[in-house]
Amino acid sequence: MTAEYARTVRIVCVRGVSRGASDGELIWEPLKAVCIRFCALLAAALMLVAAAPQSASAHGATDPVATSYLARIKSVPAVLTAKVVDGDLRLWLRAPAGKTVVVLDNQGAPYLRFAHGRVWANQDSEMYYFNQNPPVDPPLGLKRDAPERWLRVASGYTYEWHDGRLHAFAMEAVAPGSAFAGPWRIPVLINGRRSAVSGSLWYRGGPSIVWLWPMVVLVLCVLAAWRLQDARVDALTARGLAGLTLFGITLAAIGRDLHGRPGISGFGAVELALITAFTVWAALRVGRDRAGSFTLFVITVVAVWEGLSLFPTLFNGFVLLAIPPFLGRLATIICLGGAIALVFPIVRLLRSEERDADSELADDEVASALA
8 A cells, every 4th residue: 555655646746747736736635645545444434333233222322441430230130130331331131031020210110121022111211211312301290100101122131221320329429548439229020029230339540640651751762763863763663663553553452342341242343353454464564664654654543543542541440441451551552652653753754755756756757858
């Protein structure tokens, strides 16, 4: 792709000279071609995201990577399977076949019903309206003993919904030095018998600001090497930075896409496969010393995207990734620091490629004059 980009630059330059274009036009035209290609790739990625099927959820699609509060399950009826999703936002529940399970809302009115391989929501429950996307105010006068109006919302034996009871104690101040925020309890009826899924909410403050220092040190070291204006040092710096950044991109993608909610989504698997293919392609170009400014530019864009997506891991105590918190924060630092540091070799490579293009253009002019 770098060779194709260089060829595009030469063609545009030759055409520009032939029609008497200015220097600004000679620089802008190839950059415009690159921007058009990048926008096309970005549009294709957004179309894939829009076309991806969303899992059944009454709260919409939210995929946080870190949180300050974590809800943990302490007790669940033996016939049920329950998991907290995204820290303290949603609850995933699996009901057994052959049993009718009803989840009660804040008022004690029926909210969800699992029966006969289907899931229904009660339209006369306050939580039905709170869990709309976007949430709406429930009608006035809803009571716990109001007749149920069931609406089928899913097929199967599992469902996931937003439940404010999981993080209700997050609204209250946590005592200094304490990690326990408070208990939570979600009542259920299993074949008419009352039971509950219960647990506790925990708080953890953000990590130390020292995590930002490796990124600063990396950028300063690359800046110092860049100021030497040595071509060999620039080449080694660019290759080392690109390899390190590709490692951070891979680590970040694994952490995000393999984190179950509660299982791994098909879109996450496809996204991980695409990013893995990209990192392998880029690593081969870097390893063979064939990575030009365009390859480094694409690596930088992907690194910025991954780094910003994991940025909350640097300010929240609980990391919601498929990798340990240390590795999640390390991937964030590598992606952001590598993306910033790569700007310096990209600028120098662009100047070098521009000089090479000018040299080839001069040779073409001499050749055409001799002809």
